[in-house]
Amino acid sequence: MNLPSPFEEFLFNQRLADQLGAFIKRPDALPQVVCFYGEPGIGKTSFAFAFARRFGEYCSYHPMNETNINAGFIKHLNMSTAHTLAAFIRSDDKPFSNVTILDEFHNLAKKSQDFFKTQFDALGERDRVIICLNTTDNKSLKQSVTAPIYSRMTAKIDFTLSPDEYDEFSEKIADRYRYLELDEIRSLLPDMRQISNLNEMRKALAA
Numbered sequence: 001m002n003l004p005s006p007f008e009e010f011l012f013n014q015r016l017a018d019q020l021g022a023f024i025k026r027p028d029a030l031p032q033v034v035c036f037y038g039e040p041g042i043g044k045t046s047f048a049f050a051f052a053r054r055f056g057e058y059c060s061y062h063p064m065n066e067t068n069i070n071a072g073f074i075k076h077l078n079m080s081t082a083h084t085l086a087a088f089i090r091s092d093d094k095p096f097s098n099v100t101i102l103d104e105f106h107n108l109a110k111k112s113q114d115f116f117k118t119q120f121d122a123l124g125e126r127d128r129v130i131i132c133l134n135t136t137d138n139k140s141l142k143q144s145v146t147a148p149i150y151s152r153m154t155a156k157i158d159f160t161l162s163p164d165e166y167d168e169f170s171e172k173i174a175d176r177y178r179y180l181e182l183d184e185i186r187s188l189l190p191d192m193r194q195i196s197n198l199n200e201m202r203k204a205l206a207a
């Protein structure tokens with residue numbers, strides 16, 4: 001599946017594109033709490049923002065940092081209205097009133113994570129939450145969050161690129177990033193942020 005506009009800017013392997021494309025095609029089927037997980041720099045947060053802009057009347061963004069998150073903050077965090085990052089054009093065609101993005105959720109201690117249980121259980125019908133967090137080979141998703149939070153994330157989308165997908169995906173990237181060689185693309189995978197930045201630098205130098 002090729003992702004339609006405005007999501008066509010994203011480059012994902014076919015498996016992931018098919019999963020995300022299913023939500024774009026029928027966004028109302030998106031569960032209330034969704035988790036995007038995988039290695040850093042592969043488009044989790046960027047895609048969450050694009051989804052929020054396209055399908056939500058409002059977007060609330062909250063970077064999770066243990067130094068400034070506490071029980072009092074979480075208790076008073078209104079997922080529907082508070083801490084609005086951006087108000088988008090209101091439209092009856094948009095299925096969600098608010099899309100909340102909780103970024104870098106893995107930074108929270110387990111006790112702090114569990115404070116969100118009540119928030120998730122109290123979501124309104126037109127509210128959605130996208131949790132973005134990093135996982136590695138050494139730490140799985142189940143190890144990164146508490147059991148109550150894991151059970152409330154009713155959809156879990158793995159952004160990780162497996163090594164056997166590198167060759168196919170490298171060629172797809174090379175078609176888009178014309179200033180990079182296949183070998184260097186493969187050496188930088190799965191960090192799409194580095195790939196994009198290097199291509200832009202080469203493009204600027206070539207101008």
